[in-house]
Amino acid sequence: MGIGSPRSEKTGPIRMSLSSRFENIEMAQHLCAKLIAGYDLPDETKHWILMALREALANAIKHGNAQDLGKRVHLEMEVRDDTLHIRVRDEGTGFDPSAVADPLAPENRLKTSGRGIFYMKTFMDDVAFRQMDGGGMEIVLSKKLLGPKQKEEKGR
Amino acid sequence: MKTSVREGKGGVQILDLKGKITIGSGDVQLRETINKLVDEGKKNILINMQDVTTIDSSGIGELVGCYTSVTNKGGKLKLLHLPPKINDVLTVTQLITVFDVYESESEAVASFAA
Numbered sequence: 001m002g003i004g005s006p007r008s009e010k011t012g013p014i015r016m017s018l019s020s021r022f023e024n025i026e027m028a029q030h031l032c033a034k035l036i037a038g039y040d041l042p043d044e045t046k047h048w049i050l051m052a053l054r055e056a057l058a059n060a061i062k063h064g065n066a067q068d069l070g071k072r073v074h075l076e077m078e079v080r081d082d083t084l085h086i087r088v089r090d091e092g093t094g095f096d097p098s099a100v101a102d103p104l105a106p107e108n109r110l111k112t113s114g115r116g117i118f119y120m121k122t123f124m125d126d127v128a129f130r131q132m133d134g135g136g137m138e139i140v141l142s143k144k145l146l147g148p149k150q151k152e153e154k155g156r
Numbered sequence: 157m158k159t160s161v162r163e164g165k166g167g168v169q170i171l172d173l174k175g176k177i178t179i180g181s182g183d184v185q186l187r188e189t190i191n192k193l194v195d196e197g198k199k200n201i202l203i204n205m206q207d208v209t210t211i212d213s214s215g216i217g218e219l220v221g222c223y224t225s226v227t228n229k230g231g232k233l234k235l236l237h238l239p240p241k242i243n244d245v246l247t248v249t250q251l252i253t254v255f256d257v258y259e260s261e262s263e264a265v266a267s268f269a270a
Binding site: 021022023025044047051054055058062103104109110111112113115116118119122 | 178179180181212213214216217218220221223224241245248249250251254
C-alpha cells in the first residue's frame with residue numbers, strides 16, 4: 001500500500017471537452033483527484049495540484065474563451081513516468097505569457113486580478129504555454145508525484 | 157457561499173463566510189455584501205474566514221478589491237481565523253502583509269478602536 005494505482009499509466013490519458021462554464025471546474029478537479037488518489041502525496045500537495053488545475057481552467061474559460069458557450073475548453077490529464085501532466089487548451093485568441101504583470105511587484109500587489117498564472121507556477125513543477133497554430137492557447141502543467149522515498153519502495 | 161453579518165462592540169461588522177470563494181461561486185457575492193455594508197456607512201468590517209473551505213485567485217482578487225474599497229472610504233477591513241491553506245495562498249502573493257489578521261475575535265474587534 002502507499003504506491004497506489006498509477007491508473008492512467010495503464011489506461012492512457014483522460015481527454016475531455018468542456019463547455020465554457022465555471023461549474024465544469026469542479027468536475028475536472030474531481031477526476032484529477034481520482035487520478036492522483038493512489039499516490040502517496042501529502043494532502044496539501046494534492047490540494048495545490050487541484051488549485052493549479054482550477055486556475056488553468058478558469059483562465060481558459062474566462063480569459064481564453066471569454067465565457068463564450070460556443071467555445072470549448074480541451075482538457076487532457078495523464079500520469080506518465082510518475083509525473084502528472086495536465087493540458088488545458090482554449091479556443092480564444094491567445095496571450096503573451098511574458099507580458100503578464102508580476103503580481104508581487106508593489107504596484108500590482110493590490111490589483112484584483114493577475115494571480116492565476118503565478119499560483120500555477122508556484123504549485124506545479126513546470127508550467128508551459130503554447131500558442132496553437134489553429135488558434136487558442138495551451139497551458140501544460142506538470143508535477144512529479146513520487147519523491148525519492150516512494151521511488152525506492154516502488155523499485156522493491 | 158453563505159454569508160451572515162453580526163454586529164460586534166463599537167459597531168464593528170463581523171461577516172461570517174461559509175463555503176467557497178471561487179470564480180463564479182462566492183466571489184461576486186463577497187463584493188456585493190461588502191459594498192452593501194459600506195453603502196450603509198458601516199466601514200469597520202471583520203471577515204471571519206474560519207468556515208471558508210476553498211479560495212482561488214478570483215476569490216483572492218475580490219478580497220483585495222474589498223480591502224481597497226473599504227480603505228478608500230476611510231474604513232478598515234480585517235481578517236479573522238484564516239485557515240492554513242488560505243494563509244498560504246495569501247503568503248505566497250505577499251498579501252498577508254497587507255491584511256491585519258487575527259486569531260481572537262475579541263482582540264480583532266477591539267483593534268478597530270485603536
